Amino acid sequence: xxxxxxxxxLAFDSIETPFGKAGKVLGGSANYxxxxxxxxxxxxxxxxxxxxxxxxxLDLFRQRQIDTSGxxxxxxxxxxxxxxxGYDLNTAHTLATRLNVFENFAPEVPESxxxxxxxxxxxxxxxxxxxxxxxxxxxxxxxxxxxNFWIEGQKQALIEVIKRCNCLIxxxxxxxxxTESYNIVQAAKVVRSWGPKILVVKRGEYGAILFDGDEMFGxxxxxxxxxxxxxxxxxxxxxxxxxxxxxxxxxxxxSRYQLRKALVYGCTxxxxxxxxxxxxxxxxxNREKIDQRYHRFVxxxxxxxx
Amino acid sequence: xxxxxxxxxLAFDSIETPFGKAGKVLGGSANYxxxxxxxxxxxxxxxxxxxxxxxxxLDLFRQRQIDTSGxxxxxxxxxxxxxxxGYDLNTAHTLATRLNVFENFAPEVPESxxxxxxxxxxxxxxxxxxxxxxxxxxxxxxxxxxxNFWIEGQKQALIEVIKRCNCLIxxxxxxxxxTESYNIVQAAKVVRSWGPKILVVKRGEYGAILFDGDEMFGxxxxxxxxxxxxxxxxxxxxxxxxxxxxxxxxxxxxSRYQLRKALVYGCTxxxxxxxxxxxxxxxxxNREKIDQRYHRFVxxxxxxxx
Numbered sequence: 071x072x073x074x075x076x077x078x079x080l081a082f083d084s085i086e087t088p089f090g091k092a093g094k095v096l097g098g099s100a101n102y103x104x105x106x107x108x109x110x111x112x113x114x115x116x117x118x119x120x121x122x123x124x125x126x127x128l129d130l131f132r133q134r135q136i137d138t139s140g141x142x143x144x145x146x147x148x149x150x151x152x153x154x155x156g157y158d159l160n161t162a163h164t165l166a167t168r169l170n171v172f173e174n175f176a177p178e179v180p181e182s183x184x185x186x187x188x189x190x191x192x193x194x195x196x197x198x199x200x201x202x203x204x205x206x207x208x209x210x211x212x213x214x215x216x217x218n219f220w221i222e223g224q225k226q227a228l229i230e231v232i233k234r235c236n237c238l239i240x241x242x243x244x245x246x247x248x249t250e251s252y253n254i255v256q257a258a259k260v261v262r263s264w265g266p267k268i269l270v271v272k273r274g275e276y277g278a279i280l281f282d283g284d285e286m287f288g289x290x291x292x293x294x295x296x297x298x299x300x301x302x303x304x305x306x307x308x309x310x311x312x313x314x315x316x317x318x319x320x321x322x323x324x325s326r327y328q329l330r331k332a333l334v335y336g337c338t339x340x341x342x343x344x345x346x347x348x349x350x351x352x353x354x355x356n357r358e359k360i361d362q363r364y365h366r367f368v369x370x371x372x373x374x375x376x
Numbered sequence: 377x378x379x380x381x382x383x384x385x386l387a388f389d390s391i392e393t394p395f396g397k398a399g400k401v402l403g404g405s406a407n408y409x410x411x412x413x414x415x416x417x418x419x420x421x422x423x424x425x426x427x428x429x430x431x432x433x434l435d436l437f438r439q440r441q442i443d444t445s446g447x448x449x450x451x452x453x454x455x456x457x458x459x460x461x462g463y464d465l466n467t468a469h470t471l472a473t474r475l476n477v478f479e480n481f482a483p484e485v486p487e488s489x490x491x492x493x494x495x496x497x498x499x500x501x502x503x504x505x506x507x508x509x510x511x512x513x514x515x516x517x518x519x520x521x522x523x524n525f526w527i528e529g530q531k532q533a534l535i536e537v538i539k540r541c542n543c544l545i546x547x548x549x550x551x552x553x554x555t556e557s558y559n560i561v562q563a564a565k566v567v568r569s570w571g572p573k574i575l576v577v578k579r580g581e582y583g584a585i586l587f588d589g590d591e592m593f594g595x596x597x598x599x600x601x602x603x604x605x606x607x608x609x610x611x612x613x614x615x616x617x618x619x620x621x622x623x624x625x626x627x628x629x630x631s632r633y634q635l636r637k638a639l640v641y642g643c644t645x646x647x648x649x650x651x652x653x654x655x656x657x658x659x660x661x662n663r664e665k666i667d668q669r670y671h672r673f674v675x676x677x678x679x680x681x682x
Binding site: 088157252253254255256273276277279286287288289290291293294295296297327330331333334368370371372373374 | 394463558559560561562579582583585592593594595596597599600601602603633636637639640674676677678679680
């Protein structure tokens with residue numbers, strides 16, 4: 071089993087959906103990613119929090135084999151995001167972004183993290199993603215996420231970091247924007263021309279699709295009778311995806327079925343997150359419960375049998 | 377092998393997409409459905425055309441084992457639809473609908489059609505769908521499609537016909553509108569409470585999803601490097617779906633894997649239609665080419681192997 075370094079945000083989220091409202095719940099890409107990945111492999115987290123961030127959440131991380139030595143505690147308030155969703159839960163509308171302690175964040179990778187083989191560069195300023203990557207000695211598999219904000223303001227810097235990664239994990243609307251290609255097969259070619267062999271496109275309730283060279287693999291989302299809040303689903307997905315790959319340890323070979331199963335584990339983990347506000351549903355899972363849910367995806371898509 | 381009765385439109389379409397324009401091509405639900413289904417089973421078509429409808433198209437039907445004795449030729453012009461798509465090819469914008477000979481259409485089922493076991497009630501006035509169904513002696517499997525126009529203006533009449541069917545095949549936005557339920561699992565329950573055991577939801581490039589009692593089956597669309605025009609994809613899907621089921625003949629049992637394979641054949645046929653304007657891509661296929669494309673769906677979604 072290999073360990074995974076993740077850099078991303080630890081935050082408070084205030085969320086409104088047609089199905090309810092959450093005042094100020096814990097969130098941020100590093101929270102969702104780390105919790106999801108921790109069911110598969112040891113996680114080493116790099117982030118920053120303010121004085122208002124609850125200590126118990128860091129204790130929870132430590133209980134779940136998530137290393138917190140790369141999480142800085144700074145004076146001031148924790149990053150705070152406010153957002154709203156309509157019935158179309160695939161698109162978030164940002165109401166307010168308070169960077170707070172994130173404004174002057176300069177990620178430092180602790181010495182004890184630097185031998186990690188798997189790296190997930192969560193959605194932050196591209197230059198910082200690059201700084202983290204530079205501090206890892208011999209990364210074996212690096213995945214990166216981003217968002218429209220950086221595509222609009224930091225496109226060249228972003229592409230420079232993407233070039234150094236094996237895999238881009240990104241929302242469908244954002245890969246179209248980034249590659250200036252509406253067609254997703256064409257978009258995958260553009261990404262490949264930059265460097266990453268693998269592109270994973272997140273499609274919300276429509277699941278995800280993977281491009282690996284000329285290979286394609288698609289998985290619909292699991293239809294659920296109740297979906298309350300999609301916040302964090304994408305980072306949870308990445309956690310399941312990277313977690314499964316890291317769990318393969320020395321058997322990891324970036325092979326066809328390894329990547330495909332990793333994608334299904336990503337969808338599996340994300341299907342828990344959307345069932346409630348925050349990451350409540352990611353607490354108290356175990357590999358058995360996860361594999362039961364995974365088998366619902368097997369069942370959802372099996373047809374070529376007689 | 378059982379035969380299929382279809383009622384629907386034969387039409388001219390004028391279409392604009394970001395990828396091109398088609399002045400006045402042959403279209404209509406009965407054209408797409410019949411051509412797709414004819415690769416699997418004999419088709420018996422019920423429709424009406426005007427004097428401007430090309431004879432050669434009816435000859436083409438006859439060459440492809442599509443019975444045209446239920447197609448009326450009336451004085452006046454053929455039904456004409458004008459539409460436009462943006463980059464989001466999942467939503468058609470109607471610019472003009474000229475019903476022409478369709479205005480006074482009263483479908484009559486020829487005596488030679490009345491013993492058919494499979495029935496597809498294409499998207500027309502619900503009362504006419506009901507009239508066709510009443511003229512079939514012992515239908516074994518009846519599927520129905522509809523659209524927002526009838527949901528808005530004829531909802532009660534529409535639900536009355538749906539009650540008499542085994543299967544509703546419908547676009548995602550429209551099943552939400554029809555059932556007044558945004559959540560698709562809930563929508564499936566509403567449809568089931570009306571009568572049909574089976575609901576097939578068409579999701580454009582995201583493929584399709586099938587609900588059969590508590591069973592669910594999902595299939596993503598096949599990502600294609602070039603998609604020119606989605607017009608007719610839904611009817612083509614229905615043709616592949618119903619065609620495969622009818623091809624089972626006495627083996628048809630509405631079973632789990634039969635329905636699942638039928639859905640994949642539906643997606644398979646639709647993937648041809650979207651590659652060009654009109655139904656050009658549906659001409660000159662054969663079962664071998666179709667099965668090759670079907671196997672691309674197997675390949676797209678297989679993951680649970682070691």
